[in-house]
Amino acid sequence: MAKYFPVLAEAFGRLRTELAGRPIAIIGHARPDGDCIGSQVALARVLAAAGHDVICVNADPVPRRLTFLTQGLTFYRTDDVLARDERRAAIYVDCADHARAGERLKAHYAVPAACVDHHLSNGGFATLNLIDAGAAATCEILAGMFLDAGLPIDALTAQALYTGIVTDTGQFRFPATSHRCFLLAGELVERGASPAVVGYELYERETAGKLQLLQLFLASLRVECEGRVCIGRLPAGIFAETGTSGEDTEGMVDYARSIEGVDIGVLIEERPEGVVKASLRAKDAAYRMDRIAAAFQGGGHACAAGLSIKMDTKEFHTRLLDLLREQIRVVATATKET
Amino acid sequence: MAKYFPVLAEAFGRLRTELAGRPIAIIGHARPDGDCIGSQVALARVLAAAGHDVICVNADPVPRRLTFLTQGLTFYRTDDVLARDERRAAIYVDCADHARAGERLKAHYAVPAACVDHHLSNGGFATLNLIDAGAAATCEILAGMFLDAGLPIDALTAQALYTGIVTDTGQFRFPATSHRCFLLAGELVERGASPAVVGYELYERETAGKLQLLQLFLASLRVECEGRVCIGRLPAGIFAETGTSGEDTEGMVDYARSIEGVDIGVLIEERPEGVVKASLRAKDAAYRMDRIAAAFQGGGHACAAGLSIKMDTKEFHTRLLDLLREQIRVVATATKET
Structure with a gap:
């Protein structure tokens, strides 16, 4: 079976080896969107299942419409992390540069262990950089890497990854929406992602x-x-x-x-x-x-x-x-x- | 390779054999939507490529936002067909019953050769009935049957089928949106359907x-x-x-x-x-x-x-x-x- 992200497979394997057993902070950008929160949730759940102590950190709160993804996880704000002086291996997701999560988090996590991202302008600010600017969403990269590595994806992880693909492709219509997006969306639906539930949570809970x-x-x-x-x-x-x-x-x-x-x-x-x-x-x-x-x-x-x-x-x-x-x-x- | 619609494969083969060489009218429902026009365009193009003389017929005009699919095809209105006393083998698409295209077309094409549809309430009003109520769109059925039969799908046919799946799944979020929908959407993108162009034509050409x-x-x-x-x-x-x-x-x-x-x-x-x-x-x-x-x-x-x-x-x-x-x-x- 061909890999979804063959170029990233080796680096993702190295990341898992090098971080083995370490506590991890998964950091998203300010004003987080579906791809940011989806990436944080999915990566946190997969790493927690592998035995890591994981927290998620953002400068801003999780938007109301994305809270259906965060059950069982702790999302910290910048102040929480600084006050507790949390020292963890930092993985930045969906951040084009180190400062996208805020200058205070940048100073606190001065040497990020890794970043996973799909922005063209990402120059690679972490020790390990898992970047594919051809992907429509960071969740697309994560979904592909998890499947390539044969890691189990449970229903809520699938839901989170699916949500990121839906939001960052504008419901499958931005130019970056590829054959691979659809293949991965299908795989995630097979693993329990519900297009109807995601659609309801994202678009049918307006005030x-x-x-x-x-x-x-x-x-x-x-x-x-x-x-x-x-x-x-x-x-x-x-x-x-x-x-x-x-x-x-x-x-x-x-x-x-x-x-x-x-x-x-x-x-x-x-x-x-x-x-x-x-x-x-x-x-x-x-x-x-x-x-x-x-x-x-x-x-x-x-x-x-x-x-x-x-x-x-x-x-x-x-x-x-x-x-x-x-x-x-x-x-x-x-x-x-x- | 497993078939997308194994139950329909035999009937679709029979349809192609029985209609071989005959002129065909592909009839859609009144107030046609993306799945209706998409189905008519795709089936017309595939049958025309197989040598048929094909026309499409609707009681109402093709909506402005769907005209990007109809190039090279003739869409007739009810009056055109009745005035010319066109006698053709009739295939109804996306019509839950015979009258959905209007009573006058029903009387004119009294014994439809076939219908292709995904509505639960379709009792099978044609000689050959290709119905799967588990499909989210008639275009999903057509795409699956074409691929199952190994028929070539050109870029515009793929675009038409993709448009039907997009509109009848509400941009991939209604409950019927299945793993199969995503697999087929991916196959259609591989064959030239452009999610960005379809998204633009459907949703970015508002007045x-x-x-x-x-x-x-x-x-x-x-x-x-x-x-x-x-x-x-x-x-x-x-x-x-x-x-x-x-x-x-x-x-x-x-x-x-x-x-x-x-x-x-x-x-x-x-x-x-x-x-x-x-x-x-x-x-x-x-x-x-x-x-x-x-x-x-x-x-x-x-x-x-x-x-x-x-x-x-x-x-x-x-x-x-x-x-x-x-x-x-x-x-x-x-x-x-x-």
Whole structure:
């Protein structure tokens, strides 16, 4: 039987040998998503089954809609770990760089034992780096490595891995969704992952407030740059008004991008103390959302990036539109030349 | 290699033998969806490749968002077929009964050569019936039968089959989403189906009007029956106001159902001439949406049903709530007893 990740098999074997018997901290990124929590849960369960003392650590809490995966595990916050001065072998998952989990965790776990990740920009900041930028999700890598190594995958582990693949492929529709994604999803369903339960937990447990927030966001949509950009705004105070939180904006920017003819969707949030937060989504990687975000000290992928900056909203709006207009011009010129 | 649909392989072989050389009409249901059009396209392309003269027939037009699948094929409407008095061997796809394509097509193609379907209620109205109610989509059955028979599947055929699986599984999250669905989806991706292109065509080509319609629908949501039912309304004239059509309400009722604690979501549309149209969606089959719809001369599945009736909107609303309240009581009593 061919391996799913033949290049990583040797390193994963070495990781298991070198960490044998040691207590482990599995660290995810700030504002954790389904692939982050799914990866942490799955790796924690597999390592715990192999006899390790394992904890999971994040700068931010596990989002409400992902708590169905965390039963039986302890998720620590940064303060808990620093207060207890927990010393463990650290494995970073789904983090493109060491700082993605926060500077304080970076300082505490200064030499990570390993990282498992699928981000193109990951340069390999750990002792052992298990990276495949061709994978759609870190959970895809973990699922493949577990199967390649013949490790048992129980139903909740399968559910966690499946959740990561579902969320990071946008329900199997982002460009990185491959034959391998489907093969692995099938294997996980065979082992007890339930597409219906995952779908229910992720998408059918909304609050009335979240739908109200979505409604207000949709009402705010404005098309700019001759129909190529669509921007929606969530003004200051809207979370309090609707009984929601920043977590509830997840996926909202996709509506802005979904309009025919629109190439770039933007969500702008006015946060307290003059902070502007923005999510940028492009239909095509040529628009380089990561670069646009970087102009405001943000980052991300070519099609999906984000930023958070102290700036007047109007000024931000103007500067963002200038950059987007210029980028659209650059792409149009490049397209004409080829 | 084990077959995907071992029980159907013999009948599918017989169908191909018996129809050899004959002109064929592939008939789908009224208000065709992704699984219907996907099935028609895929079967038409495979039969055309085998030398058949093939047309596709529907009572209603191919929805705008599915036209990316129909290149190179002719989709006829009922009138076209009746006017030309087209006589062909008829294969019905994705139709639970003979009348689902309309009474006029039923009369014209009185003895269908075959039907391919996944609906539980399909009693087998054709000469050869290729039915598997365990399949999530008719496209799943077709994909499996083509592969089982070793028939070539080109990229556009794969794309059509993949589209049917995506839409009828609700993007791989309805309960019928099985290991087999994922295996077949993977095989189709191997043969040229593009999850990104299908996702773009289905979900990223919205009109601004449709988002406005969604916004107005969300603003209309009201929770009833102690939070167990959520109803949204689209008043008369809203399609004209937003530049949309009835086709654009697809998927909207799912927002009503998606709220935590809500068991049943309802979309009520005021149509011209005093007609009320409603879509009913339950989180659990016990609520029997098909029976509620039947009380208003509608029908469907236990979790998803619909109706269209000439009735005063207020009266409809009251009668519907009475029936839903009673059904919620019945389910609660049954749950207590078990």
